[in-house]
Amino acid sequence: DIQMTQSPSSLSASIGDRVTITCRASQSISSHLNWYQQKPGKAPNLLIYTASSLQSGVPSRFSGSGSGTDFTLTISSLQPEDFATYYCQQSYSTLTFGQGTRLEIK
């Protein structure tokens, strides 16, 4: 299986901050990388697919980049509704998720 490692595991930030979350794959996955946001008690919500494509309806402050083994999710200016847990997921081979990054209010 391809292992996905996210960093940091948790992060404290303030409204308006620029935030970056990193996801590293244990082998090259080209651009087969998706990002999700999950709020407590809710199903995950797809934010970014194929590393950098913004899912319809997702605010433009979210962006993704990377290819191969290293990927980033950036939130350009944190809004109150962005405090949640974020997961990366590789779709190159047998599906695996990162362990999650919890984004909390500072």
Add this chain to the structure above:
Amino acid sequence: QVQLQESGPGLVKPSETLSLTCTVSGGSISSYYWSWIRQPPGKGLEWIGYIHYSGSTNSSPSLRSRVTISVDTSKKQFSLKLRSVTADDTAVYYCARPATVGTPWDGFNIWGQGTMVTVSS
């Protein structure tokens, strides 16, 4: 728009079989792959397996020996059976569909609300 709804018992005894069904509404079950994903309390997401509307399946190597996924296209439903459950199988179980027709693992843009299953005697 397409919606998914999981259903099944919320409590299963150890060593028994967990059985869940996902009903597809607002769209066709054809052409897509349909997945089961679970999340233990306070933990991350784990893919369980998928089924194509044609009936082909694949599942996580760690669960493969205990998992059966089936589809009933006439009812627009697909189902999960997980045998010989233990407390480690306690989780919220989601059904989900990828955004892209014909691909099993591209970004999942449609999810059910999730159903909590507890394994306990």
